[in-house]
Amino acid sequence: MAKLNELTIEEAARALRARECTVRELWDACSKAIEEKNPELNAYLEVFAADDAAIAAAQKRIDSEGENAPLLCGIPLAIKDNILIEGKIASAASKMLENYRATYDATVISKLKAQGALFLGRTNMDEFAMGSSTEHSAYGKTLNPIDTSRVPGGSSGGSAAAVAAHLAFAALGSDTGGSIRQPAALTGIVGLKPTYGAVSRSGLIAMGSSLDQIGPLAKSVEDARILYEAIRGKDVLDATTIPDGLYEARELPQSLRIGVPRHLLMEGVSADVLAAFEATLAKLTEAGHTLIDIELPTSAHALAAYYIIMPAEVSTNLARLDGIRYGHTARGETLLDDYIDSRTEGFGEETRRRVLLGTFVLSSGYIDAYYRKADAARVVLRREYDKAFESCDVIAFPTTLSPAFKFGEKSDPLSMYLEDIFTVTANLTGMPAISIPMGTVNRDGTALPVGIHFTAPHQAEQVLFAAGSAVQEAQ
Numbered sequence: 001m002a003k004l005n006e007l008t009i010e011e012a013a014r015a016l017r018a019r020e021c022t023v024r025e026l027w028d029a030c031s032k033a034i035e036e037k038n039p040e041l042n043a044y045l046e047v048f049a050a051d052d053a054a055i056a057a058a059q060k061r062i063d064s065e066g067e068n069a070p071l072l073c074g075i076p077l078a079i080k081d082n083i084l085i086e087g088k089i090a091s092a093a094s095k096m097l098e099n100y101r102a103t104y105d106a107t108v109i110s111k112l113k114a115q116g117a118l119f120l121g122r123t124n125m126d127e128f129a130m131g132s133s134t135e136h137s138a139y140g141k142t143l144n145p146i147d148t149s150r151v152p153g154g155s156s157g158g159s160a161a162a163v164a165a166h167l168a169f170a171a172l173g174s175d176t177g178g179s180i181r182q183p184a185a186l187t188g189i190v191g192l193k194p195t196y197g198a199v200s201r202s203g204l205i206a207m208g209s210s211l212d213q214i215g216p217l218a219k220s221v222e223d224a225r226i227l228y229e230a231i232r233g234k235d236v237l238d239a240t241t242i243p244d245g246l247y248e249a250r251e252l253p254q255s256l257r258i259g260v261p262r263h264l265l266m267e268g269v270s271a272d273v274l275a276a277f278e279a280t281l282a283k284l285t286e287a288g289h290t291l292i293d294i295e296l297p298t299s300a301h302a303l304a305a306y307y308i309i310m311p312a313e314v315s316t317n318l319a320r321l322d323g324i325r326y327g328h329t330a331r332g333e334t335l336l337d338d339y340i341d342s343r344t345e346g347f348g349e350e351t352r353r354r355v356l357l358g359t360f361v362l363s364s365g366y367i368d369a370y371y372r373k374a375d376a377a378r379v380v381l382r383r384e385y386d387k388a389f390e391s392c393d394v395i396a397f398p399t400t401l402s403p404a405f406k407f408g409e410k411s412d413p414l415s416m417y418l419e420d421i422f423t424v425t426a427n428l429t430g431m432p433a434i435s436i437p438m439g440t441v442n443r444d445g446t447a448l449p450v451g452i453h454f455t456a457p458h459q460a461e462q463v464l465f466a467a468g469s470a471v472q473e474a475q
């Protein structure tokens with residue numbers, strides 16, 4: 001058997017039920033790996049002490065319920081630092097919330113606790129989930145375990161690195177424009193952004209409220225499915241959650257019609273990433289799936305629309321962090337100084353940039369020119385995708401233009417924003433999307449993972465899992 005911490009959730013759950021290992025052993029295997037590797041990787045900002053009562057309770061439940069115990073019972077997980085766990089600090093990797101202690105559990109956490117899952121610690125991220133590299137954390141960067149001279153992606157880079165380095169069986173992240181899928185691709189794991197409203201946002205520190213979703217980062221498609229099933233569902237604490245879809249009840253197509261928007265791949269995608277993508281598509285057709293050419297002309301404007309709508313919502317959501325009601329406090333001569341100093345000291349540069357940008361696009365002189373136009377583009381995008389789904393079951397493209405980049409390589413904000421070109425549309429349209437490892441490409445003699453990205457219609461997560469399994473099996 002592989003080392004315990006290297007198992008998937010599926011394998012660990014089976015081992016627990018077969019009494020080949022105990023919950024305590026799973027926990028200790030992760031703790032040991034964290035002790036060895038976290039000082040270098042900085043995937044976790046804080047590692048929690050073992051909760052002996054929770055470990056014992058999970059073991060007892062598996063012993064008494066056996067096969068009927070939830071699959072996540074006794075499984076240690078990592079949680080992104082913007083998801084609230086009662087009594088623990090949730091800082092969103094910001095100095096602003098350095099000492100903020102959560103007074104309640106996020107709905108996803110209550111659901112996981114009810115299943116007997118365990119929490120190893122909180123993981124590093126770009127401040128308030130803004131970024132694509134985990135370089136914008138107030139607590140230092142996270143290294144990519146595959147090549148430590150490179151970024152793990154972001155903003156859920158800590159969660160991705162923790163799973164890829166086997167410092168947790170799986171993790172939760174949040175995705176506003178790609179923050180689960182992009183780091184999953186750059187570290188060689190699976191990442192799912194659920195349908196908007198499929199998973200409750202109660203207890204998630206908000207970035208862009210019309211875009212944010214919590215989702216799993218996992219070692220396999222099946223593990224991502226297990227975590228997704230555990231956290232989803234209507235929640236009275238989040239009015240945007242949707243009732244369970246009718247889609248699940250439908251039969252899954254035996255062979256998938258995969259829509260490929262080739263016109264989008266013309267510019268910017270590295271030649272070897274494109275080759276890995278084509279090779280993956282070829283394997284899928286060999287396995288009996290069909291490729292369909294589709295056109296998504298408005299996608300060319302998706303990134304621009306995202307970088308207007310997202311900062312607008314960021315500026316609104318972060319307004320509460322003013323040094324008076326919440327967060328880091330600095331005191332100056334006047335009340336205005338208090339605000340300015342608190343926010344200047346508490347927020348990092350990227351956060352301040354987005355607050356300014358968002359305030360600008362919402363200001364009375366510019367809201368029509370920018371915000372309302374972007375909002376209209378969003379409707380067009382959604383219609384275009386809906387139309388494309390009349391002829392295909394999923395839409396495929398690479399998750400990123402290139403593999404993990406070096407630290408500091410994208411110090412120009414616009415080049416960093418370009419990282420999100422393929423991932424933002426799923427957030428703008430609210431559709432579910434997944435990134436699955438599709439092999440590696442070589443950089444400086446190191447094989448770096450890349451991912452294939454599938455989007456499906458609203459609430460069609462099951463189709464994404466089917467597409468993901470097809471890729472996994474074809475590898």
Ligand code: GLN
Nearest residue numbers: 129131175176177178179
């Ligand atoms: N990289 C994107 C951004 O910087 C997405 C972030 C996210 O999904 N949280 O906004």
